[in-house]
Amino acid sequence: MQKKRWMPIAIVIVIGVILGGLILTLDKPSSVVQLDEGEVSGYPKGPRGGKLFAETDFALELTIFEQGVPPQFRVYLYEKGKALPPSAASVDITLSRLGKPAQLFKFTSEADYLLGDQVVEEPHSFDLVITAERNGRVFRWSLSQVEARLEMTDAMLRTIGVDILTAGPATIRSTLKMPGEIVVNPNSIVQVVPRLPGIVAAVNFDAGQSVKKGDVLAVIESQMLADLHSQYLAAQRRLALAKTVYEREKQLWEEKISAKQDYLAAELAFNETRIASDLAAEKLRALGIRPEAGLHAKDLTRYEVRAPISGLIVTKTIALGAVLKDDIPIFTVADMSTVWTAVTVYPKDLSIVKTGQKAHVKAIAYDVEGDGVVTYITPLIGGQTRTATARVILENEDGRWHPGMFVSIELTADEAEVPVAVSAQAIQTFRDWTIVFGRYGNYFEARPLELGRSDGQMVEVLQGLAEGEQYASGNSFAIKADLEKAGASHDH
Numbered sequence: 001m002q003k004k005r006w007m008p009i010a011i012v013i014v015i016g017v018i019l020g021g022l023i024l025t026l027d028k029p030s031s032v033v034q035l036d037e038g039e040v041s042g043y044p045k046g047p048r049g050g051k052l053f054a055e056t057d058f059a060l061e062l063t064i065f066e067q068g069v070p071p072q073f074r075v076y077l078y079e080k081g082k083a084l085p086p087s088a089a090s091v092d093i094t095l096s097r098l099g100k101p102a103q104l105f106k107f108t109s110e111a112d113y114l115l116g117d118q119v120v121e122e123p124h125s126f127d128l129v130i131t132a133e134r135n136g137r138v139f140r141w142s143l144s145q146v147e148a149r150l151e152m153t154d155a156m157l158r159t160i161g162v163d164i165l166t167a168g169p170a171t172i173r174s175t176l177k178m179p180g181e182i183v184v185n186p187n188s189i190v191q192v193v194p195r196l197p198g199i200v201a202a203v204n205f206d207a208g209q210s211v212k213k214g215d216v217l218a219v220i221e222s223q224m225l226a227d228l229h230s231q232y233l234a235a236q237r238r239l240a241l242a243k244t245v246y247e248r249e250k251q252l253w254e255e256k257i258s259a260k261q262d263y264l265a266a267e268l269a270f271n272e273t274r275i276a277s278d279l280a281a282e283k284l285r286a287l288g289i290r291p292e293a294g295l296h297a298k299d300l301t302r303y304e305v306r307a308p309i310s311g312l313i314v315t316k317t318i319a320l321g322a323v324l325k326d327d328i329p330i331f332t333v334a335d336m337s338t339v340w341t342a343v344t345v346y347p348k349d350l351s352i353v354k355t356g357q358k359a360h361v362k363a364i365a366y367d368v369e370g371d372g373v374v375t376y377i378t379p380l381i382g383g384q385t386r387t388a389t390a391r392v393i394l395e396n397e398d399g400r401w402h403p404g405m406f407v408s409i410e411l412t413a414d415e416a417e418v419p420v421a422v423s424a425q426a427i428q429t430f431r432d433w434t435i436v437f438g439r440y441g442n443y444f445e446a447r448p449l450e451l452g453r454s455d456g457q458m459v460e461v462l463q464g465l466a467e468g469e470q471y472a473s474g475n476s477f478a479i480k481a482d483l484e485k486a487g488a489s490h491d492h
Contacts, residue, residue: 018025018125018271040237046059046063046076046078047062047491048061048076049253050062050063050074050075050076051143053141055139056139057079058079058132060075060076060077060132060139060141061077061080062074062130063075064120068180070119070120071120071121072115073116074489075094075107075114076113077134083387086109086111086113086123088111088134089132089133090132090133090293091107091131091132091133093105093107093116093128093130094129095120095126096127097125097126097127098125098445099438099469100114103118103331105118105285112189112352115234115247121448123147123149123445123446123448124145124421125145125146125148127142128143129141129142130143131254137168144424145350148430149174149483150486151442151443151447152444152479152482153442158165160479161474162472162474163473163474163475164439164471164472165423165472165473166304166468167421167422167466167468168421168466168467169415169417169420169466169467170418170421170458170460171418171458172416172417172418172458172459172460173412173413173414174416175410175411176352177408178344178345178408178411179351179409180343180361180392180405180407180408181341181345181404181405181406182339182401182405183341183344183403184314184339185334185335185393188309188337189332189333189334190333190335191310191329191332192305192307192308192331192332193328193330194218194305194326194328194330195286195303196224196446197222197223197324197326198221198222198223198224198301198323199220199222199321199322200219200318200319200322200324201219201220201320201325202215202218203316203318203320204217205217205218205316205331206215206313206315207314208312209312209313210310210312210399211307211310211312211313211333212310213308213309214306214307215307216305217305217306218304218318218330219302219303219304221301221302222301222303225289225300225303226300226301228280228284230285231283231298235276235277235279235280236277238273238277239270239274241273241279242269242273242274243273245266246266246270248266249266250261252266252460255463258324266295270301279348287302288304288306294433297415305330305331307333309333311336311337312333312334313333314332314334315331316330316331316467317330317331318327318330331339336401337396337397338393338396338402339394339396339401340389340391341359341372341391341393341394341407341409342362342389343359343374343389343390344385344389345388345434347387347388352413353374353390355373355374355377355380357373357374357412358371358372358373358412359371359410359411359412361374361407362406362407362410363405363406363407364405364406364408365405368400369402370394370401373392374390374392374411375391378390379405393408405416418453418460418461420467421458421459421460421461422455422459422461422465422471423473424454424457424459426476428474430483431481434447434448434449435447435448435464436449436465436471436472437479437480438471439471441469444479446483447464448462448464449461450464
């Protein structure tokens with residue numbers, strides 16, 4: 001009786017199991033596989049080690065092959081667990097990345113697999129949709145894979161000191177660095193000579209001091225100056241007397257009291273004394289002395305040596321009480337409003353250094369820098385140094401450049417406008433890639449780059465980042481450190 005009672009229940013259970021199996025095997029929806037950080041746990045692998053997508057009896061295995069070739073999609077087909085020829089189905093893949101337009105991959109038969117028609121660029125972080133058609137039936141699967149990606153908010157970026165820049169056009173300057181030294185511009189040097197022999201009565205400045213034009217450098221007591229003053233004063237008195245005689249004789253002649261011959265003789269004497277007076281005055285003016293100025297007795301022998309220009313006293317060869325000749329330099333004054341940079345040019349660089357090139361000069365031991373251009377290159381190489389010398393003129397109105405300073409000169413060898421460039425400090429190495437971290441919303445993702453020219457400040461981007469894309473600069477190493485700490489994988 002018990003067996004008869006349990007028999008209907010058993011039949012119902014068996015029928016339910018059969019119906020459930022039919023429901024699961026007929027027209028089930030396409031599967032969606034979701035991966036985080038490239039993980040493959042809980043994910044079926046195919047015989048080739050790729051990702052296996054299956055529906056009813058049909059299955060598709062997707063791999064990324066990159067041994068000896070750029071990364072490429074390869075698709076293997078199966079039915080009821082057995083391999084199918086690649087022509088048994090048509091497949092295409094739509095792939096989307098952060099900040100990039102969607103890519104459509106078409107596949108063609110190749111040996112025992114279907115081969116994608118484009119390179120799968122690194123990093124392999126993307127969303128894709130697989131569409132396959134076999135015997136009139138369409139199968140679809142989707143996949144999301146994350147690699148070399150990190151989420152960071154603006155607040156976090158400010159905390160770690162990351163700057164956000166935008167890739168775009170830039171001027172890349174190829175540079176050449178050379179040593180040099182600041183020297184006095186020889187065209188601005190003036191030798192000061194006393195012009196008169198005498199004894200030094202006063203010295204007002206020393207070497208290394210700055211002077212203004214007209215400053216009294218020294219005072220000399222000269223007997224020759226006294227003689228010149230005496231000649232001038234005597235000529236003035238003779239001129240005054242000759243003028244009186246001339247005016248009287250002219251009046252007498254006009255009144256027909258004296259002969260014309262006396263008037264002409266007085267006129268001649270007046271002109272001669274005027275010439276002699278002018279000559280005596282010019283001798284004093286040539287020494288910088290104004291003869292028309294009033295003189296005291298003590299001024300007859302004192303001669304002031306004045307600075308001919310404003311500048312720096314480079315040398316001084318005068319001492320108090322010394323006896324001077326009139327042709328020996330006693331001071332050397334240099335106008336320091338401009339200075340020269342003597343640049344050491346090695347023979348291998350002579351073909352690169354040209355007149356007119358822009359140059360950036362920076363002091364080695366001081367925080368001083370400035371810009372100039374190459375104005376001259378010596379045609380000969382020094383016998384001992386085996387180097388040539390180039391000249392760069394620097395403005396020095398503020399006196400920041402001092403002769404004897406050792407400097408580093410950076411010459412602009414070439415300038416080129418490039419369509420896309422990034423800051424050099426944004427460049428990082430990640431795995432075996434050279435990258436920047438592109439920013440897309442709150443996400444940062446590694447962007448492997450193919451780089452071109454660089455000037456140390458900006459780097460040309462040939463491939464990997466488009467104009468207008470944002471990227472991390474400043475302390476971007478912190479993003480790399482966090483990414484490595486998170487253990488982002490590289491799984492296909």
